[in-house]
Amino acid sequence: MNEYLLVMKGAPEKIIEICSTILLNDKEVIFEDKIRNDVNHALEKLCSYGERVLGFCDYRLSNFQLPKGFGSYTDEINVPLKGFRFVDISKRLKIPIEQVNSKSAKAAIVHGNKLMEMDEDQLAEIIKNYSEIVFARTSPQQKLMIVEGFQKQGQIVAVTGDGVNDSLALKKADIGVAMGIAGTHVSKLVHVLE
Numbered sequence: 140m141n142e143y144l145l146v147m148k149g150a151p152e153k154i155i156e157i158c159s160t161i162l163l164n165d166k167e168v169i170f171e172d173k174i175r176n177d178v179n180h181a182l183e184k185l186c187s188y189g190e191r192v193l194g195f196c197d198y199r200l201s202n203f204q205l206p207k208g209f210g211s212y213t214d215e216i217n218v219p220l221k222g223f224r225f226v227d228i229s230k231r232l233k234i235p236i237e238q239v240n241s242k243s244a245k246a247a248i249v250h251g252n253k254l255m256e257m258d259e260d261q262l263a264e265i266i267k268n269y270s271e272i273v274f275a276r277t278s279p280q281q282k283l284m285i286v287e288g289f290q291k292q293g294q295i296v297a298v299t300g301d302g303v304n305d306s307l308a309l310k311k312a313d314i315g316v317a318m319g320i321a322g323t324h325v326s327k328l329v330h331v332l333e
Contacts, residue, residue: 154194282308
């Protein structure tokens with residue numbers, strides 16, 4: 140029997156809202172609250188790796204519901220918007236989502252609290268393994284540590300800053316950019332005084 144398969148992708152929290160079942164271990168099961176909580180937790184974990192996370196779902200439309208040659212390019216919504224099946228993001232890898240290797244991600248977010256617990260080798264691993272890194276809520280000493288970490292791997296580092304807290308990193312960087320009118324005199328003068 141011929142069927143249409145409606146597939147949708149988008150923000151995971153929006154996709155989850157329209158799903159009533161989920162594909163787990165090759166079986167379609169009811170998407171109950173405990174499973175939803177587990178999925179949300181796993182999605183948060185993936186987001187923490189800095190990756191853009193998408194949710195996927197599908198819906199089988201039998202040919203009894205739709206005429207042959209059906210098309211969805213109309214001005215009016217002519218497909219269901221509830222009752223979808225959530226498709227596990229880790230399905231492609233054929234592993235549980237908890238076993239997704241963080242090193243398979245291209246990007247990472249490193250919070251200052253985590254950076255505080257790292258030694259130079261751990262920071263070097265992050266710099267080596269990720270092509271896109273966001274460092275958030277960092278102290279002046281951590282900014283300096285980040286600059287030095289990239290420089291040790293032979294990278295040219297540019298730093299922007301607008302305050303006294305940025306002066307150490309601005310001075311150590313290969314390129315220091317003091318931020319205009321709002322910047323303090325210290326940040327503006329760091330490279331001038333060298």
